[in-house]
Amino acid sequence: MELGKTAYVILGMLRTRPHTGYEIKAIVDHSTRFFWAASYGQIYPELKRLEEAGLVEGDAEPQGGRRRRAFSLTAEGRRELEDWLASGEPLHSELRHEGLLRFFFADAVSTEDQLDLVRDMREMHERARDEMRAIRPKAEEARSERAEQFPLRTLDFGLAYQDFIIDWCARMEREIQDSGGS
């Protein structure tokens, strides 16, 4: 069974308890989004496919007149998730960074424009760091209440990653100022 990565995001989110598509989106948005995002346009069709494949099961749980389907893993779904987690398949990773792309070509612009670019990059990563900090209490909760170690570790990776880039930007700001003069 060849599943897309988004399918595994969904299976993974259902590993502890059932969730609606809406909830999955919300959980993704303050956890995996920093290294793997998902939109409604992916989640709902994917849930349908996973159900047809017998990997998840949708249980109708209407709240008043509001329809609501909470999905849970089937035995096969759990097996599929664990197989993927334990499989040694090559781990694809990519960084897509418009700031770095501009930085690469920055010989073509003035020292002022170079500095503006690096400052913008730093500010962007500072905002990302702040968002992650705001989320951290939830991940700590998951650790203490459900004994899950890895979501918090992953978030702390994200925090360290943002700090790494912020520091690099600060270094570049100094380097450009020193070499470019004014």
Add this chain to the structure above:
Amino acid sequence: MELGKTAYVILGMLRTRPHTGYEIKAIVDHSTRFFWAASYGQIYPELKRLEEAGLVEGDAEPQGGRRRRAFSLTAEGRRELEDWLASGEPLHSELRHEGLLRFFFADAVSTEDQLDLVRDMREMHERARDEMRAIRPKAEEARSERAEQFPLRTLDFGLAYQDFIIDWCARMEREIQDSGGS
């Protein structure tokens, strides 16, 4: 004029001298690919669009019976590139990392599987670091011969980025071993 990012990659690669589509691909492959990739399926159609828009110009330079079109920036093309480089538009950035995605869910597997995952991640980033190291001499050349500072700085960012992840993986390997027991 709203251009896709790949259009700017191409304009940027033509900033110093003319290149064929084939050459652009080769240059991208050992420079921007680490944070912005491009395939033939993007490059050739995009060159055509840019030519129609008057931003690049293709000059037929057949080598024997082999057709060959070297593209260069027009005045408008150069302006477009510099406008983009100097524009304060939000710098979109994303990390898409399958290793981190698995790591996030790794509470679901054994300590051994957790360690295997982190080791695989580390090895992947070690390979990426080695590739970048192999490329570095070319970037040093560009610095000394063409006085371009930024391609080398960008590559050094990439190297530091790989080292950052490699160190984090090593730290996680120790942490998992300490907490997981055996």
Add this chain to the structure above:
DNA sequence: TATAGCATGTAATTAGTTACATGATTAA
């Protein structure tokens, strides 16, 4: 003489975003 590299391109597919459409419930 055959293989690697130079060179150009298209077609099909996949992945993903964005915008839209709908409607119920809860809290201010």
Add this chain to the structure above:
DNA sequence: TTAATCATGTAACTAATTACATGCTATA
């Protein structure tokens, strides 16, 4: 009563990869 949030979904579009097709040139 109205705005925010919960909830489900589709359609259109955009970006990008992969595979394929073609053919020349230089080198081992």
